[in-house]
Amino acid sequence: MKDKSYLGLLEYLSFKVGCMYLSDLRYNENLYNIQHELRSIDPNIYSLKEWNDAVNYITGERYEFDNVNEALDFLISI
Template identity: 45%
Template sequence: MIFKTELLDALSMLAGCTYLSDLHALSVWQRARLAHEIERIPPGTADLKEWNDALAYLSREPPQETAEAARERLLHVLSRPR
């Protein structure tokens, strides 16, 4: 049996969150740590929809046209203070 983890679930685990909804309450340090982890994830690891879902969930930013653009936008958003 093969399990595939959705990008948002993986990001939640990488951030050390107990629940997916905990991603909304990340501290500045946790946001920086998550951005560092995302830098290590190639854009092709997840499809465009998953990157845009993560972008929308974490930042309410509009969808991007490519997975790479969505990933870069997510990195930018996580790197700036709230």
């Protein structure tokens, strides 16, 4: 069972970017701030599933990466 204080990757990014709603992460105007926050986190804190889910949620497209660094690099480069 997860600790109640644990923030998933999407929740963490939403908080750090200052989104009122999680769905605000999908807005293009938030992408720069998302990428900025991604550069400062250890990607291994989150599971590969969370990274794949985050990429799919933020982009609105289906992607499957083999490791967390690929997913991180993709999000930073889009």
